[in-house]
Amino acid sequence: MSTKNEWLSTQYQKAISKFPERQYNFKTLSDLEPEPLYTEEDVKDLKxxxxxxxxxxxxxxxxxxxxxxxxxxxxxxxxxxxxxxxxxxxxxxxxxxxxxxxxxxxxxxxxxxxxxxxxxxxxxxxxxxxxxxxxxxxxxxxxxxxxxxxxxxxxxxxxxxxxxxxxxxxxxxxxxxxxxxxxxxxxxxxxxxxxxxxxxxxxxxxxxxxxxxxxxxxxxxxxxxxxxxxxxxxxxxxxxxxxxxxxxxxxxxxxxxxxxxxxxxxxxxxxxxxxxxxxxxxxxxxxxxxxxxxxxxxxxxxxxxxxxxxxxxxxxxxxxxxxxxxxxxxxxxxxxxxxxxxxxxxxxxxxxxxxxxxxxxxxxxxxxxxxxxxxxxxxxxxxxGVAGVVDPLGxxxxxxxxxxxxxxxxxxxxxxxxxxxxxxxxxxxxxxxxxxxxxxxxxxxxxxRKDRLIVGVNAFTDDRPLNVPIQLIDPVVERIQAERLARVRRERDPQRAKNALEGLRDAAVMGLNTMPAFIECSHAYCTLGEMMDVLRKVYGEYVEPITV
The missing domain is CATH 3.20.20.240 (Methylmalonyl-CoA mutase)
Incomplete structure (x- = not known):
């Protein structure tokens, strides 16, 4: 054979006339249709x-x-x-x-x-x-x-x-x-x-x-x-x-x-x-x-x-x-x-x-x-062995x-x-x-439609019950967090926290870089919610537009 198309029209057609292609969706997940074979002809424009x-x-x-x-x-x-x-x-x-x-x-x-x-x-x-x-x-x-x-x-x-x-x-x-x-x-x-x-x-x-x-x-x-x-x-x-x-x-x-x-x-x-x-x-x-x-x-x-x-x-x-x-x-x-x-x-x-x-x-x-x-x-x-060759599929x-x-x-x-x-x-x-x-x-x-098969979901399924250990989160975590936050607010320097939040607000209002203010707020043990609330007041909150 001298070209890919000649091979496809002769050898490949002869093979699939005897054993037809499976009724399967060969497209990629991006809906790209792969050809049965790739040769140097498919990369002739690659420099x-x-x-x-x-x-x-x-x-x-x-x-x-x-x-x-x-x-x-x-x-x-x-x-x-x-x-x-x-x-x-x-x-x-x-x-x-x-x-x-x-x-x-x-x-x-x-x-x-x-x-x-x-x-x-x-x-x-x-x-x-x-x-x-x-x-x-x-x-x-x-x-x-x-x-x-x-x-x-x-x-x-x-x-x-x-x-x-x-x-x-x-x-x-x-x-x-x-x-x-x-x-x-x-x-x-x-x-x-x-x-x-x-x-x-x-x-x-x-x-x-x-x-x-x-x-x-x-x-x-x-x-x-x-x-x-x-x-x-x-x-x-x-x-x-x-x-x-x-x-x-x-x-x-x-x-x-x-x-x-x-x-x-x-x-x-x-x-x-x-x-x-x-x-x-x-x-x-x-x-x-x-x-x-x-x-x-x-x-x-x-x-x-x-x-x-x-x-x-x-x-x-x-x-x-x-x-x-x-x-x-x-x-x-x-x-x-x-x-x-x-x-x-x-x-x-x-x-x-x-x-x-x-x-x-x-x-x-x-x-x-x-x-x-x-x-x-x-x-x-x-x-x-795949880590032993640089770009092995190149x-x-x-x-x-x-x-x-x-x-x-x-x-x-x-x-x-x-x-x-x-x-x-x-x-x-x-x-x-x-x-x-x-x-x-x-x-x-x-x-x-089962055009795309997912093993265990729409193909090769069974009814055996699940037997997998589950990681559960103890609801006591919420109480622990609330207690820690209360302690932080009680023990921090209130004036330093107040000044730090005001500095963050000023940086946001004036269009300055906010990172120094955020770092000072962190050192002052300002909470995440306090910092974000400052910016909510300056920037407002976003409501996503309805799309159809």
């Missing part, structure tokens, strides 16, 4: 400058030349539940089991900027993460953990400045040099308006708070990643892989533009922008998504925004296996799903990784389930063709957003809500 070498522009093959041969990805398991004491114990157990970085989940009241004793917090304290309402909680949460030695990621958005300030204040109180403290604060408010809906203030002042961290961090905490632009929650809301990639990168570009409007030097802040992507079940699509993400970011940062430092062109990313893919039915199947997703993340070149626990469709993970999830990463790292006809296709489709979405007038305008117009709703609806229709 060496599109692919490059690992550690070189455009970083399609990875941001470090040696990748995992030199340093494995950071195994950063997401943890947080109940009280600060309980989560501190879980942190230490995970570090003892070989975890190499911490990742903190906060409960819903904390995410929404309410103290644990607020009426809105009742019944939610400690349920979906750890409760943190003041520096007193932060001190316990990270007790006996060296912030100069262990990097910490914190998943917090609307109150990000306040929670980060508490972390900084705790490190300062313990005598650590904050210039040596590394970690990441998620701090991506745009994706809250797009997908997760844990917003407090309107978009404009919310983004202003984010850019405060862009300005403050490089001068005071050069090892800290002050934002993790997050596609994870966009994907969990029902988007496709292509939408996740496009919407996430568009958010990243929006932050860059706002920082440039403030007069910041792109090569000072851009190297500390990080990303966070979902890893779903479609193995090759997920691998190609990571490769396309690096290429798009590098090109746009270099040519559209004029960054000159190669570190500004590098997209560094955390990844997490897809919580939305986990099933309550036959939950042990989730161990296999997580292993496959984690392998895709590694083959895609992630820089750090969280693997979900098999019981998360039922409750917060037990310690045993969390350990299995961590061991999954360790097996991939030490037993499969040059695969299918992977390279799929990477280019995802890049093209994502750029079409990004251009649509620019044509609308930008990310914030797209939010107000309901663009993202409509796009994600349509993708989620289409996916669910495919599952309901």
């Amino acid at each position: 060496q400058e599109d692919l490059g070498f690992p550690g070189e522009y455009p970083y399609t093959r990875g941001v470090q030349p040696s990748m995992y041969r030199a340093k494995l990805w950071t195994m950063r398991m997401f943890a947080g539940f109940g009280s600060a004491e309980q989560t501190n114990e879980r942190f230490k157990a995970l570090l003892g089991a070989g975890q190499t970085g911490l990742s903190t989940a906060f409960d819903l009241p904390t995410l929404m900027g309410y103290d644990s004793d607020h009426p809105f917090s009742r019944g939610e304290v400690g349920k979906c993460g750890v409760a943190v309402a003041s520096l007193a909680d932060m001190e316990i949460l990270f007790q006996d953990i060296n912030p100069e030695a262990v990097t910490t990621s914190m998943t917090i958005n609307s109150p990000a400045n306040a929670i980060w300030a508490m972390y900084i204040a705790n490190a300062q109180k313990q005598g650590y040099d904050i210039t040596k403290v590394g970690g990441t604060i998620q701090n991506d408010i745009l994706k809250e308006f797009i997908a997760q809906k844990e917003f407090i203030f309107p978009p404009e002042p919310s983004v202003k708070l984010v850019i405060d961290t862009f300005e403050w961090a490089p001068q005071h905490m050069p090892k800290w990643n002050f934002i993790s632009v997050s596609g994870y929650h966009i994907r969990e809301a029902g988007s496709t892989a292509v939408q996740e990639l496009a919407f996430t990168l568009a958010d990243g570009f929006h932050y860059v533009e706002k920082a440039l409007e403030r007069g910041l030097d792109i090569d000072e802040f851009a190297p500390r922008i990080s990303f966070f992507f979902d890893v779903h079940n479609d193995f090759f699509e997920e691998i190609a998504k990571f490769r396309a993400a690096r290429r798009i970011w590098a090109r746009e940062m270099r040519h559209r925004y004029g960054a000159k430092n190669p570190r500004s062109w590098m997209l560094r990313t955390h990844a997490q296996t897809a919580g939305v893919s986990l099933t309550a039915q036959q939950p042990l199947n989730n161990i296999s799903r997580v292993a496959i997703q984690a392998l895709a993340a590694v083959l895609g070149g992630t820089n750090s990784l969280h693997t979900d626990s098999f019981d998360e469709a039922l409750a917060l993970p037990t310690e045993e389930a969390a350990t299995i999830a961590l061991r999954t990463q360790q097996i991939i790292a030490y037993e499969t 040059g695969s006809y299918y992977v390279e063709a799929l990477t280019s296709k995802i890049e093209q489709d994502a750029m079409r979405y990004i251009q649509q957003i620019r044509d609308l007038g930008g990310v914030e305008q797209g939010i107000e117009l309901g663009y993202y809500a409509r796009e994600i709703q349509e993708a989620a609806y289409q996916y669910q229709q495919e599952v309901d």
